[in-house]
Amino acid sequence: MKDVPTDVWLRFIAPDPQVTTDFLVEVQVTRFIVIAGCVILWWDWILTFGDEVIHIWPSRPSAVKFIFLVNRYMNLLVEGAVFIHVSGLIPTHSYEVCHGYVLAYGLLVFLSWASIHVLVILRAWAIWERQLWTTVVLVAAYVTYAVLCTSLIVSAFVRSKGRFIYSIEGVCFSSMSSNMWYIWVASLGLEYIAFGLTVICLRRRRQATYPEFRNLSPIPQKLYVSALTYILFNTLCHISNMVAWKLYADRPFNVLAVTFMFCLSNVAGQRLVLDLRTLNTGRQPTSQLNVRLSNIALPRFLNSASPTGSVPVLSLSRISALPIPGCPMPPTMGPAPVLTFDSSRRIRSNPTCALP
Secondary structure: OOOOOOOOOOOOOOOOHHHHHHHHHHHHHHHHHHHHHHHHHHHHHHHHHHHHHHHOOOOOOOHHHHHHHHHHHHHHHHHHHHHHHHOOOOOOOOHHHHHHHHHHHHHHHHHHHHHHHHHHHHHHHHHOOOOHHHHHHHHHHHHHHHHHHHHHHHHHHHHHOOOOEEEEOOEEEEOOOOOOOHHHHHHHHHHHHHHHHHHHHHHHHHHHOOHHHOOOOOHHHHHHHHHHHHHHHHHHHHHHHHHHHHHOOOOHHHHHHHOHHHHHHHHHHHHHHHHHHHHHOOOOOOOOOOEOHHHOOOOOOOOOOOOOEEOOOOOOOOEEEOOOOOOOOOHHHOOOOOOEEOOOOEEEOOOOOOOO
């Protein structure tokens, strides 16, 4: 936009009436969209607060719990401040205030995005059972992402020297370098690395288990659905951010990437963590599932001296089986033996009967 001097402090729009009208329209549209994003973030917090109390608060201290809670409530406070500012309740006409606002908000957004990536990486790392090579790959990918993003941000700030900050109708905006949109390319690349590792591990585990068990537990299916839903939603957000920063680098619309889309991505990331915690705490309908062993091809157990077998695909609180076929007991010795699955995912065989 050549007619608007975005390289200097703007208290007023350039005198061209058409440019002024375009800017004012964009400012109003941006205001409404930013406010909508803040409302979505706060409303989702209200809807999911019950799950947070049940599944997050009582859990043992961990990196995921700490990052989730800090990111969740820091974003609620920050977006609340953005809502107050953008809605015009506290207008700003000072360059110093706008300069500090833009820098502080940009830093908080970057840290929040980085923490969301950490949560996704920790999920992939945990699914791979913390194997060394997975740790190396994920750490290398994250460090590469952080270095690229930091380089782009520092380069853009040094080149602009803080001149691309302006106020329109009391709302602070900022122009940016035309190559800043590559930040979202690096971010999306990191997301797909974590997603790819997650899918590969889930497929390997699915193929390694007994076919008869595949349809009994919803855990692999839910992990697939959760990962796929998150990556598709995040891809749309990233593509929208790329378009906003590439086409509207010097116009008010560029702020949508770090406001509205930022709120939506936070909702997706928080929902991902809550869904996985809900799954881990046993709120699946198969927790009391009964299984007929006559329809399942079980591995061979020798006798009471042999170790118990494990079934990786199951993570159920309790499954009680029907009597084992081919293992009769005299009437005087009580009921026929059964196999039971406990919460540690182990199969306990009856010590008096060897499976065929």
